[in-house]
Amino acid sequence: MNGDGTALPAAAPRDGTPAPGGSTAGRSTAAEPARRPAAPPADGEERATEAALRPKGLDGFIGQERVREQLDLVLRAARRRGATADHVLLSGAPGLGKTTLAMIIAAEMEAPLRITSGPAIQHTGDLAAVLASLTGGEILFLDEIHRMSRPAEEMLYLAMEDFRVDVVVGTGPDATAMSLELPPFTLVGATVRAGLLLPPLRDRFGFTGHMEFYDPAELERVVRRSARLLGVEIEPAGAAEIAGRSRGTPRIANRLLRRVRDYAQVTADGVVTREIASAALGVYEVDGRGLDRLDRAVLRALLKLFGGGPVGLATLAVAVGEERETVAEVAEPFLVREGLLARTPRGRTATPAAWAHFGLVPPPGPPPDGLPGAAPE
Numbered sequence: 001m002n003g004d005g006t007a008l009p010a011a012a013p014r015d016g017t018p019a020p021g022g023s024t025a026g027r028s029t030a031a032e033p034a035r036r037p038a039a040p041p042a043d044g045e046e047r048a049t050e051a052a053l054r055p056k057g058l059d060g061f062i063g064q065e066r067v068r069e070q071l072d073l074v075l076r077a078a079r080r081r082g083a084t085a086d087h088v089l090l091s092g093a094p095g096l097g098k099t100t101l102a103m104i105i106a107a108e109m110e111a112p113l114r115i116t117s118g119p120a121i122q123h124t125g126d127l128a129a130v131l132a133s134l135t136g137g138e139i140l141f142l143d144e145i146h147r148m149s150r151p152a153e154e155m156l157y158l159a160m161e162d163f164r165v166d167v168v169v170g171t172g173p174d175a176t177a178m179s180l181e182l183p184p185f186t187l188v189g190a191t192v193r194a195g196l197l198l199p200p201l202r203d204r205f206g207f208t209g210h211m212e213f214y215d216p217a218e219l220e221r222v223v224r225r226s227a228r229l230l231g232v233e234i235e236p237a238g239a240a241e242i243a244g245r246s247r248g249t250p251r252i253a254n255r256l257l258r259r260v261r262d263y264a265q266v267t268a269d270g271v272v273t274r275e276i277a278s279a280a281l282g283v284y285e286v287d288g289r290g291l292d293r294l295d296r297a298v299l300r301a302l303l304k305l306f307g308g309g310p311v312g313l314a315t316l317a318v319a320v321g322e323e324r325e326t327v328a329e330v331a332e333p334f335l336v337r338e339g340l341l342a343r344t345p346r347g348r349t350a351t352p353a354a355w356a357h358f359g360l361v362p363p364p365g366p367p368p369d370g371l372p373g374a375a376p377e
């Protein structure tokens with residue numbers, strides 16, 4: 001029972017991955033919380049391969065030098081003191097390795113790992129159930145922590161700081177407030193941007209690691225490592241070709257590698273050369289810069305239908321037949337990062353690089369508002 005009278009569901013490890021440390025026996029096969037939709041088959045394959053490809057220790061974790069070095073110090077110091085590590089906040093775009101790092105933290109601390117996510121914690125009871133069942137030293141990974149409900153977030157403050165939760169048992173006149181002592185634990189929170197967290201929560205993390213996009217050389221190492229683990233023969237130029245189209249993201253690099261492997265096995269002798277990688281990614285509509293079909297549709301509409309903009313998000317989304325959120329959250333972040341699209345006060349605008357990417361010439365006249373060289377508003 002809990003403060004808001006809801007049932008107390010248990011946290012479940014994600015994707016059925018056995019928790020490192022080996023001491024979560026009995027938990028690691030529990031089902032995902034019911035609120036999450038079932039993963040489609042392609043996702044299932046991706047999840048299974050992801051689990052197999054995750055580096056198991058900090059040594060095997062490629063790139064993110066600064067976060068790795070700082071985290072290494074935090075963990076080694078905690079181990080030396082024989083204490084649990086400080087709470088850790090990891091921020092960065094999807095697929096950069098936050099879950100992997102949480103698993104590594106558990107492995108390095110030889111502690112069990114519990115995985116849950118903000119969207120699964122909508123009632124204080126959801127969180128109380130998770131916290132009350134933690135064992136001493138356990139690592140609690142809370143993915144998408146910014147999506148927890150506000151009351152749950154407030155409950156978390158107390159748990160992080162004083163290792164205590166206040167719960168209400170019963171309802172109506174029989175309700176009794178109880179304070180539950182918690183064993184010391186380490187919270188590892190993950191979010192796309194630390195700025196999405198309110199300061200009281202952000203300040204309770206002893207260490208914040210910001211994950212950057214990977215450079216092509218690091219992604220090439222990721223691809224070569226994954227190819228080795230998957231038993232795929234790959235030439236260095238083939239790995240470089242995949243890395244260059246992976247949008248700075250290991251998850252995408254691994255996904256493209258699997259598609260290129262399929263192509264190499266079906267159309268050739270299975271060896272991934274530069275030519276095979278390039279031809280395969282052409283089939284899957286991933287261009288030399290990593291733009292996919294949606295990215296290109298957005299840019300093409302912007303250039304060809306709206307003369308490069310500015311145009312509002314809603315109009316642009318209708319033009320490509322997608323939801324506004326899909327355009328804004330899936331396509332635009334990469335296009336902005338690549339310097340192909342600008343979000344200006346008057347709407348979305350194509351940059352000169354976008355015109356050049358399609359071999360088109362921008363219309364004469366000054367650049368639109370918001371781009372370098374534009375007249376001040």
Ligand SMILES: Nc1ncnc2c1ncn2[C@@H]1O[C@H](COP(=O)(O)OP(=O)(O)OP(=O)(O)O)[C@@H](O)[C@H]1O
Binds near residue numbers: 053143
């Ligand atoms: N530094 C790395 N070295 C090697 N592989 C990596 C690295 N970072 C991530 N990966 C691989 O990329 C995939 C995605 O990583 P992970 O699930 O940890 O990302 P994430 O940041 O938690 O994403 P999300 O926020 O979407 O859950 C995994 O298969 C993992 O093995």
